[in-house]
Amino acid sequence: MTFELLANDPNSKARAGIMQLDHGPIETPIFMPVGTVASVKGVHQRELKEEINPDIILGNTYHLYLRPQLEVLEQAGGLHKFMNWDRNILTDSGGYQVYSLSANRKIKEEGVKFKSHIDGSYHFFTPENVMEIQRTIGADIIMAFDECTPYPCDIRYATRSMHMTHRWLERCIAHLEKTPYKYGYEQVFFPIVQGSTYKDLRRQSAEYIANTNQQGNAIGGLSVGEPAEEMYAMTEVVTEILPADKPRYLMGVGTPINILENIALGIDMFDCVMPTRNARNGMLFTAHGTINIKNKKWEFDFSPLDENGYTFVDTEYSKAYLRHLFAANEYLGKQIATIHNLGFYLWLVREARKHILAGDFREWKDKMVRQMGNRL
Known part of the structure; x- marks a missing residue:
């Protein structure tokens, strides 16, 4: 992957750039339509490509793992071929489902045990097998396995969760170094900054993530119920630390106004x-x-x-x-x-x-x- 900054707005932190991945260029800032289960709901791929025309869409590891399941995706040759999409795809690691399905999961240091919302069966996600799952799905950009904290949460919980997310990140990186790509094209890896709405934790997490020196970086745990002003404040803290020469992805945000305000703070990629x-x-x-x-x-x-x-x-x-x-x-x-x-x-x-x-x-x-x- 390459990422080139082409311009910076003189009166804000907004930037325009271009990412080059194996399934084509991505002009930033960019919004990624959400195609959770290998489909942007209600939209044919032809309409998606010819009318909406995104450079990249998003799929979800948790949902694709449960249905259609990995065997189907692997035999199809990966998600691109399965859904007939020849542009870029990013997969969320399932960390958000760890948050959203809180009634049906249990978090431990080793990973997360969860109950399928489809048939009630139990499954276990670890940083290692989530990397394997995303290798099999075949997205161009794959995300670290993290815990997305709820809002509000106390600082003790947020601190413990952040450190566990960092330990999980190290396990993700170590496992990826041992596993090759499956379908002949590069998969880019983004770690995720956490820390809830505590500025000191956000700074600490952003510094930790930046020091891992991955090809891009993401900000998670926002747009989960906090006021918009808190979201902007946390984003500003993090973008001051994350390296300017790498793309920045704010996960799960948001309204059109949210998107413009966060572009002004230096964010390049969005989904919602x-x-x-x-x-x-x-x-x-x-x-x-x-x-x-x-x-x-x-x-x-x-x-x-x-x-x-x-x-x-x-x-x-x-x-x-x-x-x-x-x-x-x-x-x-x-x-x-x-x-x-x-x-x-x-x-x-x-x-x-x-x-x-x-x-x-x-x-x-x-x-x-x-x-x-x-x-x-």
Whole structure:
């Protein structure tokens, strides 16, 4: 992997760069649509590539391990071939599921025992076998196995968890050094900064992660319920420490406003289920604010879904028609809303990149944040 910084915004820490991986370039800042189980929910790969057009998408180790299972993926030749996706893929290690499935797991130093949400069977994840699983899945970027702490948590818990995450990281690195790639292309490894919302812990973790000298770095344990101001404060602490010549990935974030504010703090990569999940509930993100398409006010609004036209759905369908689809519980409505939201998110980060390269990102960002806070 190579990573080249092309520009820094003069009035913020925003940066524009380009990563080169074996499945193609990634222009940063970038948003990665979430394809948890080898599918961005409700979107064909053709629509994903031709309309939304991301350089990279995200899959999830926990979910892919349980279904379709590793034997299927390995016989298919890896996740790229299985899902017919020839661009980059990043896999989350399953650390977030350690957090989100707290009722069905037990954490020990050796690893995490968890109960499948599908059939109730028990499984055990360790740093070593999670690296093996991600080798088999075949993502271009693979993540360290970590514990994502809940919010709030006391400093004693956060400290213990952070140190365990660091010990797990050393085990991940040691195991990767002994295991080759499976499918003939490079897999890049990102460790994850933890430390909850404690600045001293975040600094300590960021320094530890930076010293491992991996090809990129991630920030985890945010966007788990803390106020946005806490998220920004922790991100700022960490980006001051993580090396500037390597990509920085803020995991699981967030709203369009969150993304712009964190780009301004020096983040390069994002993922979040929000554009797809909220789409299925009838919420559309636009440059001028959010739309609840289920509201009666759109019943006779035959104007295009979004005149900015991020994807074909924005000009081919009207607000009234989309509202009707949701009222009729027609799944096409969820698909249209999903394509719109993902198209908007990719437009947003690419527009941010243009303004970073032009040197006026801060002014544009402040205007966009004001606009996108509206309820339409």
